[in-house]
Amino acid sequence: MRVFRLLIVTLLLAFAALPSLHAQAAGSPYSVVVPVADTSDAQRNQAFATALSQVLTRVAGGQDLRSNAGYADALGNAASLVQKFQYQRAATGLILNVDFESGAVRRLVSKLGVQSAGIKPPVLLLVQDSSGHLLDHAALADLAASAAARGTNVVYPDTANLPDSAKVAAADPAALALINRQYRTGLVLLGTVHGDGADWTLISGGQAQHWVARGTSVAGLLGDAGNGLVDRLGKQLNVIGSGPSEGKLWVSGLDNATAYANLLAALQNDPTVKQVQTVAAQNDAVLLDVQATVPISALAANLAAGGHLLLQGEPHPGADANLRWLR
Numbered sequence: 001m002r003v004f005r006l007l008i009v010t011l012l013l014a015f016a017a018l019p020s021l022h023a024q025a026a027g028s029p030y031s032v033v034v035p036v037a038d039t040s041d042a043q044r045n046q047a048f049a050t051a052l053s054q055v056l057t058r059v060a061g062g063q064d065l066r067s068n069a070g071y072a073d074a075l076g077n078a079a080s081l082v083q084k085f086q087y088q089r090a091a092t093g094l095i096l097n098v099d100f101e102s103g104a105v106r107r108l109v110s111k112l113g114v115q116s117a118g119i120k121p122p123v124l125l126l127v128q129d130s131s132g133h134l135l136d137h138a139a140l141a142d143l144a145a146s147a148a149a150r151g152t153n154v155v156y157p158d159t160a161n162l163p164d165s166a167k168v169a170a171a172d173p174a175a176l177a178l179i180n181r182q183y184r185t186g187l188v189l190l191g192t193v194h195g196d197g198a199d200w201t202l203i204s205g206g207q208a209q210h211w212v213a214r215g216t217s218v219a220g221l222l223g224d225a226g227n228g229l230v231d232r233l234g235k236q237l238n239v240i241g242s243g244p245s246e247g248k249l250w251v252s253g254l255d256n257a258t259a260y261a262n263l264l265a266a267l268q269n270d271p272t273v274k275q276v277q278t279v280a281a282q283n284d285a286v287l288l289d290v291q292a293t294v295p296i297s298a299l300a301a302n303l304a305a306g307g308h309l310l311l312q313g314e315p316h317p318g319a320d321a322n323l324r325w326l327r
Helices: 002-015 021-025 041-059 071-076 102-111 141-148 165-169 173-183 218-237 257-268 296-305
Strands: 031-035 082-090 093-100 123-129 187-194 197-204 207-214 245-252 273-282 285-292 310-312 321-325
Touching (some): 123 141, 197 218, 296 321
16 A cells, blocks of 8 residues: 555656646635645645645635634644645645635635635736846745735736736726736736845735835745735735625726626625615716625725726715726
């Protein structure tokens, strides 16, 4: 039996095609890549637990579940939720690709007493060095790893069709619409890493947050950037209501019936939305009465970040939150 197991591990290592980090980061929220020291049962079970902790955070919309009753037991039984796994060689050593059964994970999140705010979209990384050279997935591995450890996925730009970083930083609607369509996200992290620090800009649903970091280690700067990214997203998007919420949502830019239908579909597919009713219309805009499990302002922020061709809009009289549909 031991010989058979070793043979299987050897075959997996020898023949599995090494995936790019781009493919992993842009893939299913139920899939995780974890570094391992060896193929022992102990290492594999620890990797399963680490991977499940990341997936639970993703599915819970970024909430920290560590204090929830039953969380530790769930990690101890992580192997029972694994759909498939595969060992592979990478430049950094041995890694384990783990895919969890999506339905089982969602049931576990519910059992842990969590009211999900929905799975967050990935963050598109547009990070340059001091010479203006765009950093690839290998160079940004420390940033991606620190973000992934806290349940946030990243995605890398298609080098054959790069977004215009200057327009993205300025929250240009046309540039953000292209990113929405191509990457299904309204989240972009722009950065410049130089000798003694880094400058960062997070675009979330058209809203910009800027910060500056200092340090001499590139790996440290990138790791801190991943944590800073998650912290800022958490404050903006991980707002969980204590009870039902009702409010008015103003959405402009709806210049045709298809846009209106797509807006309603986005709302109806959001797990925090319980009921939507159109109460007024004016030119290319509508006023919606929305019942949700989160404050309406938090709902609008999540919709704008979620790759739905929406930006947070200008204040409108009588509305609790405002969105703008991107053409």
